[in-house]
Amino acid sequence: MISIKQLVYALAVEETLHFKKASEKCNISQSALSTALNELEKQIGLQIFERDNKKVLITPVGKQVLQQARSILLQVEELQHFADTQKNPLSYPLKIGLIPTVAPYILPKLLPVLNKRYPQARLDIVESQSHILVEKVRQGELDTAILALPFSCEGLLTLKFWEEDFYWVTLKGTQHAQQEEITNIELKSCNLLLLKEGHCLKDHVLSVCNRSDQLSHQSFSASSLNTLIQMVLGGLGTTLIPEIAVEQLTAQHTSLSVVHLNEPGPHRRLAFISRPNFTRFSSIEALLEVCKEELRHLQKN
Amino acid sequence: MISIKQLVYALAVEETLHFKKASEKCNISQSALSTALNELEKQIGLQIFERDNKKVLITPVGKQVLQQARSILLQVEELQHFADTQKNPLSYPLKIGLIPTVAPYILPKLLPVLNKRYPQARLDIVESQSHILVEKVRQGELDTAILALPFSCEGLLTLKFWEEDFYWVTLKGTQHAQQEEITNIELKSCNLLLLKEGHCLKDHVLSVCNRSDQLSHQSFSASSLNTLIQMVLGGLGTTLIPEIAVEQLTAQHTSLSVVHLNEPGPHRRLAFISRPNFTRFSSIEALLEVCKEELRHLQKN
DNA sequence: TAAAAATACTCCATAGGTATTTTAT
DNA sequence: ATAAAATACCTATGGAGTATTTTTA
Numbered sequence: 238m239i240s241i242k243q244l245v246y247a248l249a250v251e252e253t254l255h256f257k258k259a260s261e262k263c264n265i266s267q268s269a270l271s272t273a274l275n276e277l278e279k280q281i282g283l284q285i286f287e288r289d290n291k292k293v294l295i296t297p298v299g300k301q302v303l304q305q306a307r308s309i310l311l312q313v314e315e316l317q318h319f320a321d322t323q324k325n326p327l328s329y330p331l332k333i334g335l336i337p338t339v340a341p342y343i344l345p346k347l348l349p350v351l352n353k354r355y356p357q358a359r360l361d362i363v364e365s366q367s368h369i370l371v372e373k374v375r376q377g378e379l380d381t382a383i384l385a386l387p388f389s390c391e392g393l394l395t396l397k398f399w400e401e402d403f404y405w406v407t408l409k410g411t412q413h414a415q416q417e418e419i420t421n422i423e424l425k426s427c428n429l430l431l432l433k434e435g436h437c438l439k440d441h442v443l444s445v446c447n448r449s450d451q452l453s454h455q456s457f458s459a460s461s462l463n464t465l466i467q468m469v470l471g472g473l474g475t476t477l478i479p480e481i482a483v484e485q486l487t488a489q490h491t492s493l494s495v496v497h498l499n500e501p502g503p504h505r506r507l508a509f510i511s512r513p514n515f516t517r518f519s520s521i522e523a524l525l526e527v528c529k530e531e532l533r534h535l536q537k538n
Numbered sequence: 539m540i541s542i543k544q545l546v547y548a549l550a551v552e553e554t555l556h557f558k559k560a561s562e563k564c565n566i567s568q569s570a571l572s573t574a575l576n577e578l579e580k581q582i583g584l585q586i587f588e589r590d591n592k593k594v595l596i597t598p599v600g601k602q603v604l605q606q607a608r609s610i611l612l613q614v615e616e617l618q619h620f621a622d623t624q625k626n627p628l629s630y631p632l633k634i635g636l637i638p639t640v641a642p643y644i645l646p647k648l649l650p651v652l653n654k655r656y657p658q659a660r661l662d663i664v665e666s667q668s669h670i671l672v673e674k675v676r677q678g679e680l681d682t683a684i685l686a687l688p689f690s691c692e693g694l695l696t697l698k699f700w701e702e703d704f705y706w707v708t709l710k711g712t713q714h715a716q717q718e719e720i721t722n723i724e725l726k727s728c729n730l731l732l733l734k735e736g737h738c739l740k741d742h743v744l745s746v747c748n749r750s751d752q753l754s755h756q757s758f759s760a761s762s763l764n765t766l767i768q769m770v771l772g773g774l775g776t777t778l779i780p781e782i783a784v785e786q787l788t789a790q791h792t793s794l795s796v797v798h799l800n801e802p803g804p805h806r807r808l809a810f811i812s813r814p815n816f817t818r819f820s821s822i823e824a825l826l827e828v829c830k831e832e833l834r835h836l837q838k839n
Numbered sequence: 840t841a842a843a844a845a846t847a848c849t850c851c852a853t854a855g856g857t858a859t860t861t862t863a864t
Numbered sequence: 865a866t867a868a869a870a871t872a873c874c875t876a877t878g879g880a881g882t883a884t885t886t887t888t889a
Contacts, residue, residue, distance in 0.1 A: 239614055241542055242854090256869060269855045271869060281621035290863050290868045298624055305617045305817065309610060313540055316606045320582035323599055516606065543879090557844060570880045572844060577879095591843045591888055846885070853877090860871070 241313060243277040244306040246270050247285060251303050254293045319516035326523035327351075327358035333524075334363040334370035334382035338438045338462055339507060342482045343383070346531040347524075354527065367437045374510055381521050383528075385437050385479075385505040393510045398525050399532045400503030401480035403445060405496045406469055406487060418499035421446055428474035430465050433458040441505045442477050445498070462486060469493065479505060481535070542614060544578040545607040547571050548586060552604050555594045620817035627824035628652075628659035634825075635664045635671035635683035639739045639763055640808060643782045644684070647832040648825075655828065668738045675811055682822050684829075686738050686780075686806040694811045699826050700833045701804030702781035704746060706797045707770050707788060719800035722747055729775035731766050734759035742806045743778050746799070763787060770794065780806060782836070 249259035250270070260270035278284055285299035295303065321328045335343070340362070351358050363370070363379060370382040371390055386395065405419045407427070413419050424446060432439045459465045465476045466486050470493070477498060478486060487493050498504070507528075509521055550560035551571070561571035579585055586600035596604065622629045636644070641663070652659050664671070664680060671683040672691055687696065706720045708728070714720050725747060733740045760766045766777045767787050771794070778799060779787060788794050799805070808829075810822055 238542060239618065241539060257867095265854090266856055267869075268857080268871080272871085273854080275870080281618065282625055283621050288869060290861090290866085293869090301620065301817070302617065305613065305620065309613045309617065312606065312610045312613065316603065316610065317540065317582065319602065319606065320584050324583055516602070566879090567881055568844075569846080569882080573846085574879080576845080589844060591841085591886090594844090840889105842887100842889095844885105844887080847883085848881100849883105850879100850881080852879080854875105855877090856873100856875075858871105858873085860869105862867100862869085864866085 239277065239280055241310070243273050243280075244310055246273050247277060247303060247306055248310065250274065250286060250293060251295060254295075256288070256293065315516050322517040322519045325357075326519045327355045329517065329520075330359040330361050331517070331520050331524070332361045332363070332378070332380045334365055334373060334379045336367055336370065336382075336384060336437060337364055337460070338432070338436065338479060339383055339385065339481065340364045341463075342479075342485055343507075343528065343532075345485075346535075347528060350527050350531055351524070355523065366435050368435075371510065374512060377512065380515060380517065381509050381511040381524075384508055384510055385441060386508050387441075387506075388437055390510050392513070394513050394515075395508045395510050396521070396525055397506050397508040398528045399481070399507040401505060401507070402500075403442065403477040403479055403498045403504045404483050405475060405477055405498055406466065407475040407494050407496070408469065408472065409492055409494045411475070411494075413496065414494040416496055419496045420499050424498075430468050430474040430476040431458055432462070432465065433460055436460070438462075438479070438505075445500050445504045446477075466490070466493075481507075481532070484535075540578065540581055542611065544574050544581075545611055547574050548578060548604060548607055549611065551575065551587060551594060552596060555596075557589070557594065616817050623818040623820045626658075627820045628656045630818065630821075631660040631662050632818070632821050632825070633662045633664070633679070633681045635666055635674060635680045637668055637671065637683075637685060637738060638665055638761075639733070639737065639780060640684055640686065640782065641665045642764075643780075643786055644808075644829065644833075646786075647836075648829060651828050651832055652825070656824065667736045669736075672811065675813060678813065681816060681818065682810050682812040682825075685809055685811055686742060687809050688742075688807075689738055691811050693814070695814050695816075696809045696811050697822070697826055698807050698809040699829045700782070700808040702806060702808070703801075704743065704778040704780055704799045704805045705784050706776060706778055706799055707767065708776040708795050708797070709770065709773065710793055710795045712776070712795075714797065715795040717797055720797045721800050725799070731769050731775040731777040732759055733763070733766065734761055737761070739763075739780065739806075746801050746803075746805045747778075767791070767794075782808075782833070785836075 246259065246263055249262045250256060253259045253262065256271055257267045260267045263270060274286065281302065283298050283302060284296050285302050287294040287296055318329050344362075363373070365373075367384050367388050370379065370384060371388070371393065373379040374382050374393060384390070386397065405424065407414050412426070413423050429446070431442060459468060462478055462482050463486065465478070468474065469476055470490060483495060487495050509525055511518070511521055515521075547560065547564055550563045551557060554560045554563065557572055558568045561568045564571060575587065582603065584599050584603060585597050586603050588595040588597055619630050645663075652661075664674070666674075668685050668689050671680065671685060672689070672694065674680040675683050675694060685691070687698065706725065708715050713727070714724050730747075732743060760769060763779050763783050764787065766779070769775065770777055771791060784796060788796050810826055812819070812822055
């Protein structure tokens with residue numbers, strides 16, 4: 238029967254194209270590696286390597302065998318990582334994506350606590366728009382991502398952890414600026430600045446405002462919430478931002494007024510997404526818990 | 539290091555839920571199996587089975603481990619099958635799909651030759667419409683399928699093996715019936731009977747006739763070419779059939795006239811499709827060769 | 840007490856080591 | 865002549881067997 242060791246040895250030779258060097262990589266003797274590979278080739282009945290005294294070549298069919306071997310070993314490794322992660326979440330780096338309207342606001346809350354609770358945790362962070370993150374999660378390029386729902390994620394697992402409303406940001410002294418709440422109707426008279434196309438927040442804002450797309454095409458449309466705030470400060474208009482971003486974006490600007498948008502229902506929901514058969518699910522659960530707890534503090538204010 | 543044997547043993551226990559029976563399935567002693575599984579559990583650091591003197595239970599985490607083990611063993615088996623198939627195409631049953639406008643006409647040509655050239659060959663045949671076959675190939679439910687192109691198969695490999703034109707079938711004595719060729723324009727005056735929705739042939743016929751969909755909605759729309767021919771025989775109209783089907787469908791009906799449709803270009807192309815990383819590609823190649831050769835005879839007539 | 844898994848103990852197959860030979864430049 | 869893989873031969877680990885013990889329903 239084919240063994241995993243044989244496959245490991247074969248991949249080492251593929252990498253080094255040299256039996257002696259490969260044997261050293263595997264911490265065995267040249268002879269052991271040689272016999273193991275001869276045995277593997279005998280078992281599958283195909284020559285993987287063409288070797289003489291000077292060089293090692295990979296046969297065309299050998300390339301395909303090695304490709305499959307690599308895939309098998311990846312899965313074995315995944316099994317090992319799964320097991321480790323069950324005992325100890327976040328034992329291995331987690332590749333995570335975040336959207337631009339979440340990343341800078343959640344990471345400062347998340348990372349310090351994560352470092353304390355899971356000192357070994359390492360996140361490989363990617364910031365991109367929702368549709369790109371969804372694709373990367375599907376391809377396995379990312380292990381998970383934090384999106385704002387609603388967003389189409391067919392075939393993916395979604396784990397919601399936070400619901401939030403939008404807040405209207407305007408300069409003090411403008412109409413409605415002193416109100417406790419602002420309604421959809423009142424908003425219609427305001428010049429609403431939006432993120433540019435491709436940012437899900439734009440769609441969520443339009444949807445919660447019951448506005449059609451055309452109404453809101455601004456000549457300057459920003460690519461970050463921070464830019465939007467700067468535009469508001471510059472007197473170009475007003476904007477809507479999610480609760481999670483309110484404090485960081487508005488705390489230092491005393492000239493701004495922040496008013497809760499009085500439209501029913503959570504205006505967007507943050508959720509982790511992942512492939513249903515991702516094996517290190519426990520790591521995502523651990524992250525999820527930390528996020529839930531940290532955001533609970535926010536809600537209490 | 540985890541070994542493949544350990545995984546095999548674990549799956550045997552999953553199946554039997556009994557160490558003794560599992561050990562017999564694996565042709566080893568109960569003791570050998572017991573120590574092997576204890577060793578596996580120790581290596582991954584997780585309990586897969588909960589056992590006492592009366593019963594064996596699978597732990598929740600064990601279920602996930604076994605799922606991954608199964609997937610690994612499937613891939614190992616695939617590697618073995620790949621190797622065997624390289625040396626001997628069609629060593630293992632090939633799950634193949636065919637569309638209804640191809641299956642009954644190509645199989646009688648293909649199967650006898652296949653049996654002679656590859657006596658060990660076994661085909662598991664499924665007949666369905668193109669979109670269903672494409673989905674099954676994508677899912678791995680089928681190894682390959684024979685479709686008529688054009689048809690959207692993004693992400694799949696396509697291997698064309700035959701191009702053919704359409705032939706117009708009508709009762710002798712009707713207008714145009716004695717012609718050598720018939721054109722698009724002349725066809726417009728004919729009552730054209732089509733297969734019902736979902737058969738790619740309908741779309742190909744409409745496309746090669748430059749007709750819009752509406753023009754051709756028949757109150758009876760058939761689900762097989764044979765039915766169409768019966769309808770023509772019954773005087774309900776005329777129809778177009780692909781070259782591959784001409785002989786079988788019209789040879790015994792002396793009252794029918796068969797006229798080549800004189801529109802440029804091959805009217806449809808038959809092709810195998812498969813997942814790009816399907817490992818027993820050599821089997822498909824072998825089939826492809828047989829198809830090409832057998833259809834070459836047809837073309838010579 | 841009985842059925843089943845775990846363990847003790849033994850054995851042998853085989854993975855792996857060392858030393859040597861073969862092979863092709 | 866030399867560099868590298870294959871082979872011969874030996875050793876030791878560990879996989880697997882038999883017999884026995886432990887466990888708990």
